[in-house]
Amino acid sequence: MDLSVKRESLEAMRVFDLATMPLRELNRALHNIAPGANDTNFEVVNPRGSHSVAVGIDQPVTVEVRGSVGYYCAGMNDGGAVTVHGSAGPGVAENMMSGTVVIEGDASQYAGATGRGGLLVIKGNAASRCGISMKGIDIVVHGNIGHMSAFMGQSGHLVVLGDAGDALGDSLYEAKLFVRGEVKSLGADCIEKELRSEHIEKLAELLAKAGITDVKPTEFKRYGSARKLYNFNIDNADAY
Amino acid sequence: MCGIVGLFLKDKSLEPKLGAMLSDMLVIMTDRGPDSAGIAIYGAPSDGRAKITVQSAKPATDFAGLGELLKPADASVTVELKSTHAVIEADAAQAAAVRDLLASERPEIRVMGSGDSVEIYKEVGLPKDVVSRFGIREMGGTHGIGHTRMATESAVTTLGAHPFSTGADQCLVHNGSLSNHNNLRRELVREGMTFETQNDSEVAAAYLTAEMAKGKDLGQALTSALDDLDGFFTFVVGTKSGFGVVRDPIACKPAVMAETDQYIAFGSEYRALVNLPGIEDARVWEPEPATVYFWDHEKAA
Numbered sequence: 001m002d003l004s005v006k007r008e009s010l011e012a013m014r015v016f017d018l019a020t021m022p023l024r025e026l027n028r029a030l031h032n033i034a035p036g037a038n039d040t041n042f043e044v045v046n047p048r049g050s051h052s053v054a055v056g057i058d059q060p061v062t063v064e065v066r067g068s069v070g071y072y073c074a075g076m077n078d079g080g081a082v083t084v085h086g087s088a089g090p091g092v093a094e095n096m097m098s099g100t101v102v103i104e105g106d107a108s109q110y111a112g113a114t115g116r117g118g119l120l121v122i123k124g125n126a127a128s129r130c131g132i133s134m135k136g137i138d139i140v141v142h143g144n145i146g147h148m149s150a151f152m153g154q155s156g157h158l159v160v161l162g163d164a165g166d167a168l169g170d171s172l173y174e175a176k177l178f179v180r181g182e183v184k185s186l187g188a189d190c191i192e193k194e195l196r197s198e199h200i201e202k203l204a205e206l207l208a209k210a211g212i213t214d215v216k217p218t219e220f221k222r223y224g225s226a227r228k229l230y231n232f233n234i235d236n237a238d239a240y
Numbered sequence: 241m242c243g244i245v246g247l248f249l250k251d252k253s254l255e256p257k258l259g260a261m262l263s264d265m266l267v268i269m270t271d272r273g274p275d276s277a278g279i280a281i282y283g284a285p286s287d288g289r290a291k292i293t294v295q296s297a298k299p300a301t302d303f304a305g306l307g308e309l310l311k312p313a314d315a316s317v318t319v320e321l322k323s324t325h326a327v328i329e330a331d332a333a334q335a336a337a338v339r340d341l342l343a344s345e346r347p348e349i350r351v352m353g354s355g356d357s358v359e360i361y362k363e364v365g366l367p368k369d370v371v372s373r374f375g376i377r378e379m380g381g382t383h384g385i386g387h388t389r390m391a392t393e394s395a396v397t398t399l400g401a402h403p404f405s406t407g408a409d410q411c412l413v414h415n416g417s418l419s420n421h422n423n424l425r426r427e428l429v430r431e432g433m434t435f436e437t438q439n440d441s442e443v444a445a446a447y448l449t450a451e452m453a454k455g456k457d458l459g460q461a462l463t464s465a466l467d468d469l470d471g472f473f474t475f476v477v478g479t480k481s482g483f484g485v486v487r488d489p490i491a492c493k494p495a496v497m498a499e500t501d502q503y504i505a506f507g508s509e510y511r512a513l514v515n516l517p518g519i520e521d522a523r524v525w526e527p528e529p530a531t532v533y534f535w536d537h538e539k540a541a
Contacts, residue, residue, distance in 0.1 A: 048511060048514040049510035049512075050511070068510050070510060070511055089510060106525070106526070108494065108496075109494075109526075128491055146491075147491075
């Protein structure tokens with residue numbers, strides 16, 4: 001980037017100090033951006049675990065959050081680029097539509113839940129239920145993920161550089177799961193599948209997007225749905 | 241929902257501030273539960289003295305002349321009144337006699353907790369009101385736990401507030417709901433435990449007391465709880481010198497912990513921890529499901 005342009009964009013950065021301003025002011029400002037506006041760089045200081053920081057973004061803004069956030073940060077994000085320079089509480093980037101959310105620290109449970117698009121990058125670990133009911137979002141976790149992750153995942157990709165907890169991909173639909181480390185156990189109807197060339201290509205693309213250069217796509221195993229729970233099986237009638 | 245907090249100090253210089261630090265943590269958690277609030281503080285035990293924290297719905301009548309009334313059981317007894325609560329201190333050898341006399345003379349008075357060091361204060365209302373009513377901010381101590389309640393399983397009353405104490409210097413706060421508490425209560429009653437409420441969390445506290453009475457330490461009792469308690473729970477538990485945390489295997493009730501050279505802290509959310517000294521450089525983590533964490537001042541020493 002040209003330095004003079006960079007200076008200009010820094011000067012235009014709007015800073016919201018949550019120690020002195022109500023959260024409502026930040027979120028209202030984020031919601032009142034007209035399409036095509038150029039005052040789209042935001043910085044949030046002293047988040048101190050606040051809930052619902054930068055939810056409902058629907059324009060291509062950038063938000064730098066200096067510290068850790070509580071529940072539902074960047075929920076419903078549609079086109080924004082949100083970076084949390086800290087850790088995130090439960091439900092970060094839940095139901096994301098598009099855009100990018102980067103968590104420099106750890107994420108609590110159900111990160112990226114029900115996300116329909118965009119990219120969520122977690123540089124630390126994610127807790128339980130990461131990507132639960134994901135519907136098109138791509139999630140890249142540098143560390144480990146907890147139990148019941150990608151439960152009922154319908155589409156999108158979950159890439160984990162570390163280990164996965166119990167019951168990965170339980171009742172999975174067509175979300176594609178890639179784990180580089182150990183999987184403690186697979187959930188019902190989730191099986192290991194062949195890592196084919198198209199998967200390697202997709203993995204390379206996602207790793208590049210997440211800024212990861214020292215990990216090869218071939219180091220991952222792929223997990224997906226066995227598709228045995230899709231339809232009622234008359235042989236199981238006795239179980240009901 | 242409920243909000244729970246806990247603080248276990250390693251650095252003695254922080255001990256005079258325990259009540260103030262724990263109060264701040266709990267007040268921040270107010271929006272997780274407005275029904276009732278409570279705090280247990282473990283102060284320095286004084287040799288040979290026992291503490292009994294009691295509560296009354298009619299303190300003006302129940303606490304009138306209480307010190308004189310209890311003198312026949314122990315001439316050295318003292319009574320410190322704090323709003324609806326009172327802390328009775330007596331010679332440890334006479335503590336049982338004091339409690340018997342209290343029960344027969346003032347049957348309306350409820351025992352919140354007893355032991356060498358614990359004091360327990362809990363009431364209906366918001367954390368800020370509860371901590372100021374009992375002067376919690378001025379209290380020092382080595383460790384403590386607190387709770388703000390959103391009631392689900394039993395009535396909104398003082399006795400239904402947390403912490404629950406079912407054994408000497410033991411107490412528990414709970415976020416969640418147990419599904420096998422009725423059956424477990426029946427079994428514990430058969431073993432000789434008594435219950436003050438229909439609350440599920442009281443059963444968890446009594447269960448741990450019963451397990452520790454069998455010779456288990458806090459960590460072992462919490463490990464057994466993972467097998468025997470069914471339902472949702474994040475527990476924070478205090479004993480005379482120990483502090484423990486456990487979450488059920490599903491772990492949907494939130495929990496964050498932080499550790500520095502000065503303390504170990506627990507909060508339902510990170511918000512509860514943000515005012516602690518050195519939190520920026522603390523090791524902050526989410527306790528794993530079905531994993532017991534516990535610390536002990538005596539074992540550390």
